[in-house]
Amino acid sequence: MEFLKFKNIKSLAVALFMAGITSQALAQNPIIHNQFTADPSARVFGDKVYLFPSHDILANKERGRIDWFCMEDYHVFSSSNLTDWEDHGVIVTQNKVPWVKPDSYSMWAPDCIERNGKYYFYFPSTPKDSTLGRGFKIGVAVADRPEGPYIPEALPIKNVNGIDPNVFIDNDGQAYLYWSAGNIYGAKLNENMLELASDPVILQDLPTKGLKEGPYLFERGGIYYLTYPHVENKTERLEYAISDNPLGPFKFKGVIMDETPGCWTNHHSILPFKNQWYLFYHANDFSPAFDKARSARIDSLFFNADGTIQKVIPTLRGVGLTKATDKIQIDRYSQISESGASVAFLDTADKFNGWKTVLSKPNAWVKYNSVDFGSGNFKNVVARVSASKASDLQILLNKGTRPIVIKIPxxxxxxxxxxxxxxxxxxxxxxITVKAIGANAVDVDWIRFE
Incomplete structure (x- = not known):
């Protein structure tokens, strides 16, 4: 079955179920809930997706620069279903890389790739030795498994000055390194993946106005797609250009994702997994008042027949199917009523606890798409709710069942x-649609069926 033909998550979800594929469960946004995860570089190794994000932490007087990006290490996460992400812990940290200034807190956006059974993790940082030059350098750490352990090289890659490394291996086996430093640069890599095989070149015919950074290159159907964040106005949006050569020149084609209100940066990766393409990107969901603490997200990405990319509209719902027996976090809604429904943090002192849905008026509702009820025959509905006064909550499935009413004390x-x-x-x-039908307000954390 060719899943790439489906134009939206609804048609894809139905097709997956009809095909008997229900393991590709939901990924509600953001996807990592216990720490900040920016600049998500996602790779498919074997039957899993491995996520290599940068790790935002909050600066203070003892570490980093207050009110700026602060990053000291990298974690790697993996998932076989884009839902359940396992944290494999720290794989590289600033004070254990020989060439990195040990208190620089500048371990910015990374990437990783596999070649000949080895895993090469590329990362930028600030060198401690002035003989290496000023500004950011890019280093490599090598492992036998995607989870690590990773052993950093003693020195950064020669003749590479900048940030946001991205690595691509073409069908002929030639590897390329891309990075940004005002412009976007590219060069061939040697077979050992540790040094350049050609002089760096500035990738040509890209937009000249505004900052460009965060390159991510992939190939599909003989077309090389160079994707990158770009400040066309005051905030980064995701754009792409195409070429018939990994080093260009490139032709600008359009916008992948518009600017995210309240978050100055965006940084991304794009890949196919189980016959569907995905865009991994970030926003500042867990830190709405401070956009230097970001969180990774996923949404589906689709191509037109001519190879152009359809613009991705960011969602809270994320991707895939949710099992009815799981906790359905309806605050990650697909649709919401214009009046009387909103989302708030469960605990403003610990935002990693997540959100609640606030239904403050009668008939206020939220809709959550693509819940898999399997073969059916459920006997109970369970809801975690709060109400200052007794209220009623209605749950409505979109076909063939009567409304379910929960009386909330x-x-x-x-x-x-x-x-x-x-x-x-x-x-x-x-x-499913969850609606307040009583006269009093009700807050909903989650619901599930059993």
Missing amino acids: ATSGAFQTIKVPVAVNASGIHH
């Missing part, structure tokens, strides 16, 4: 988990 503002007996003989894929 007054909880004095505290969340309680309520189980309601139901007879839900719903099978297959449903979109």
Whole structure:
């Protein structure tokens, strides 16, 4: 089955279910919930996606520059379903790389690639030795497994000055390194993946106005796609240009994702996984007031018949299917009513606890798409809810079932988990709508079926 022909997540989800493929479950945005994860470089190694993001931390008087980017190490995460991400821990840290200034806090956007059974992790940072030159350099750490351990090279790559390394291996086996330093640069890599095989060149015929950085190159159908963040106005958006050569010249083709309000940067990677293309990118979901603390996201990406990329509209819902037996975080909604429905943090002192849906008026609702009920025959619905006064909540599936009503007692503002007996003989894929039908407000953390 050719899943790339589907133009939206709804048609893709239905097709996956009809084909019996339900392991590609949801990835609600953001995808990592216990730390900040910016600049997500995603790679498919074997049957898993490995995520190599940078790791934002908050600067203070003892570390970094206050109110600026602060990064001291890298983690690697993996997932077989884009839902459950395993943190394999720190793979490279600034004070254990021989050439890096040990308190620079400048371990910015990385990349990783496999060649001949070895995994090469590329990262920028500030050197401690002035003989290496001023500004950022790019180093390499090598491992036998994508999870590590990674051993950093003693010195950075010669003749490379800049940030945002990206590596691409063409069909003929030639490897290329890309990076940014005002312009976007590219060069061939030697077979050992540790040194350049050609002089760096500035990639030509890209937009000249505004900052360009974060290159990510991939090939599809004989077309080389150079994708990059670009400040056309005051905030970065994701753009792309195409060529018939990995080093260009390139022809600008369009915008992949518009600017994200409240987040000055964006940085991304693009890959196919289980016959669907995805865009990995970041926003500042867990830190809305400070855009130097960012979080990785995923949304589906689609191509037109002529090879051009359809613009990706960022979502909270993310990608894939959610099992009805999982906690359905309806605050990562697909649609929301114009009045009386909103999303707020569960705990403003610890935003990594996530969000709640606030239904403050009668008939306020949220809709959550693509929930997999399997063969059906559920006996209970469970909801974690809060209400200052007794209220009613309605859950409506989009086909073939009666509305489910949950009577919620007054909880004095505290969340309680309520189980309601139901007879839900719903099978297959449903979109669910959760609506306040009582006169009083209700907050919803999650719902699930059992």
